[in-house]
Amino acid sequence: xxxxxxxxxxxxxxxxxxxxxxxxxxxxxxxxxxxxxxxxxxxxxxxxxxxxxxxxxxxxxxxxxxxxxxxxxxxxxxxxxxxxxxxxxxxxxxxxxxxxxxxxxxxxxxxxxxxxxxxxxxxxxxxxxxxxxxxxxxxxxxxxxxxxxxxxxxxxxxxxxxxxxxxxxxxxxxxxxxxxxxxxxxxxxxxxxxxxxxxxxxxxxxxxxxxxxxxxxxxxxxxxxxxxxxxxxxxxxxxxxxxxxxxxxxxxxxxxxxxxxxxx
Numbered sequence: 306x307x308x309x310x311x312x313x314x315x316x317x318x319x320x321x322x323x324x325x326x327x328x329x330x331x332x333x334x335x336x337x338x339x340x341x342x343x344x345x346x347x348x349x350x351x352x353x354x355x356x357x358x359x360x361x362x363x364x365x366x367x368x369x370x371x372x373x374x375x376x377x378x379x380x381x382x383x384x385x386x387x388x389x390x391x392x393x394x395x396x397x398x399x400x401x402x403x404x405x406x407x408x409x410x411x412x413x414x415x416x417x418x419x420x421x422x423x424x425x426x427x428x429x430x431x432x433x434x435x436x437x438x439x440x441x442x443x444x445x446x447x448x449x450x451x452x453x454x455x456x457x458x459x460x461x462x463x464x465x466x467x468x469x470x471x472x473x474x475x476x477x478x479x480x481x482x483x484x485x486x487x488x489x490x491x492x493x494x495x496x497x498x499x500x501x502x503x504x505x506x507x508x509x510x511x512x513x514x515x516x517x518x519x520x521x522x523x524x525x526x527x528x529x530x531x532x533x534x535x536x537x538x539x540x541x542x543x544x545x546x547x548x549x550x551x552x553x554x555x556x557x558x559x560x561x562x563x564x565x566x567x568x569x
Contacts (some may be wrong), residue, residue, distance in 0.1 A: 308339045313326070322350050325392065329514060362516060388436075392435055392502065399514060402507075408521050439508045
């Protein structure tokens with residue numbers, strides 16, 4: 306995550322917006338070297354907030370809700386995509402992979418739906434960071450520079466704790482720190498190894514992870530958003546990713562929408 310946001314910061318520092326940021330555009334050189342590719346749709350940030358032609362192009366799960374509603378792509382929309390990418394990296398699950406990527410999903414995203422996996426434990430500090438990135442209000446999302454500072458600090462803290470543990474093998478990480486949270490999450494998530502060597506999932510035949518033109522402007526108008534009925538097929542629960550055994554009464558650290566009414 307640190308190296309990915311570092312690349313996005315370089316793009317934003319040049320006042321450029323990527324506009325099609327998703328995991329398929331991240332190229333891996335080696336363990337510590339990542340490149341952000343496919344800059345064919347990037348544009349200079351002119352400060353305008355209106356997408357005059359209302360055209361949307363990209364991969365639906367990574368597109369910010371305000372863009373789906375017809376507002377202009379901004380750096381904050383790239384940050385939203387980074388939040389979705391971070392969720393995917395941590396959980397190993399592509400966002401919304403078990404449902405169609407259609408106008409109904411677009412509507413739910415605009416109403417507040419975000420990826421969630423109730424059976425995967427995520428360190429709370431990382432969960433909080435991701436939730437900031439995909440906030441419904443673009444103005445509340447952190448900048449790429451702030452995210453770089455945040456992720457770099459987490460990385461430094463983890464590295465320092467590991468060095469101390471190597472020197473003092475009987476010393477536990479700070480219980481309130483990222484190292485402790487990661488250790489707890491790893492312990493719980495390793496249960497997947499009892500059944501499989503990797504996370505497995507089935508992708509819905511109408512889940513699309515390639516960039517395409519999307520035209521939902523009439524559906525996502527302010528009036529249509531309140532009047533449109535969501536079909537039962539979209540009343541889903543990502544619990545079908547039941548890849549872990551239940552662990553007593555422990556509650557996992559999960560990523561959830563803020564509004565409980567959105568958990569259909």
